[in-house]
Amino acid sequence: MRLAELSTRSGVSTATIKYYLREGLLPPGRRVTATQAEYDEKHLQRLRLVRALIQVGRVPIAAARQVLTALEDESLDHNSRLGTAVWALPHGPESPAGAGADGDDADTAAARRTVDALLERVDWEYAQGYGADAPAYRMLVTAVGTLSRLGYPCSVEDLAPYARAGRQLAVADLDLLERYDSPDEQLEAAVALTVLYEPVLLALRRIAQAEESNRRFGRGAGE
Amino acid sequence: MRLAELSTRSGVSTATIKYYLREGLLPPGRRVTATQAEYDEKHLQRLRLVRALIQVGRVPIAAARQVLTALEDESLDHNSRLGTAVWALPHGPESPAGAGADGDDADTAAARRTVDALLERVDWEYAQGYGADAPAYRMLVTAVGTLSRLGYPCSVEDLAPYARAGRQLAVADLDLLERYDSPDEQLEAAVALTVLYEPVLLALRRIAQAEESNRRFGRGAGE
């Protein structure tokens, strides 16, 4: 199909598709003449994935490019591609937010200790091993640091239930993933499910909060 | 304290603080003369909360203003304030993403049915009642619609484990909240904890994914 058809079938304007091609989010079409290119179903599928990552998953375009590049990097094996791709996914602000003359990185250090204790508590040895520069680890330290700087509860005991929930979520995630046989499908699904289930999860939490709040305090709050 | 001191103590530039004052994220200081204003510890605390919401929670400034306004709206009772505040929190893209000539709102309708079935399945009657225009509900429908449009699994059975996890999270959230006695503290904490525990949760899920992946497939992926 031509670019115009790709556009109508995906609901994305040709201008935007051209932009994605330029940005390397979409592989170029098969050049059929000097001025025309041919796109196929794979392009359509990829385009839909890109839209989903960007619009639903709020993945910035630069990160999306890294992720997608890793997915089809022929020089890596299956596991390395997956690792690289997920590594590139967004993970909140890198710098621990403006900590003035007040807490600064003493808080960050304390947060790191809390996180390490938590990982030990729930027995995640692999996670402990794979480095303090893992995006998810840094994200966690940042968030915990912010919480404690603001005086909100975030002790190991407070965090433990969330870690337990995270564990169950991961089990559900991997269960979904095991349905895919082809390595390529599995790779793409891993990224898509990681990102696209985030809003699902956050929405379910909010709804459950309202439900639980209602259960405890009776008819009333929307929370 | 003066604006300059507020700035040094919070680590936020005076220009930014002025901007927040202008945007109504921060109540104006007590005017002590015609050209000077006095700020207190409450301002400092509020400023820190604002920074956390914006930087860690990625709450847009307009939404933050609505949230904070609701928190101190004297004309509402406790529960209404909480409901209004949480209602105003960000909840993904409103429009179901560019669905071209392909799935469009047939998918959205299907997603809505799936979500309703899920809520019934897990017995969340209150949630079912409180309206299809609740932000969290819409967010969920959008996300499920996107998943199914992309061909990823999101049946009621697939979603159920996530709903169960959401329920546990909500229980943990409410447990944290019950520590606060003063209504005002509780209100602020509800917002802060809802928003600031999101990155905690997402990070823990990613780490748990890596852990679980390692458990199932042995040494290998970073996922």
Next chain:
DNA sequence: CAATCATGGATAGCAAAGCTATCCAATGCT
């Protein structure tokens, strides 16, 4: 009590992100 300097309000500007609109020559279609 005059000189200077900080304060806070208003205004305009800037940087990044994510598109979008215009132009253009080469080519396809009839």
Next chain:
DNA sequence: AGCATTGGATAGCTTTGCTATCCATGATTG
């Protein structure tokens, strides 16, 4: 032959969140 379409390049637009510059007023200090 002639008009429309294609895809590539380039420049522009919009929003968001912040920053920099002015400026009159009032505080401060020798």
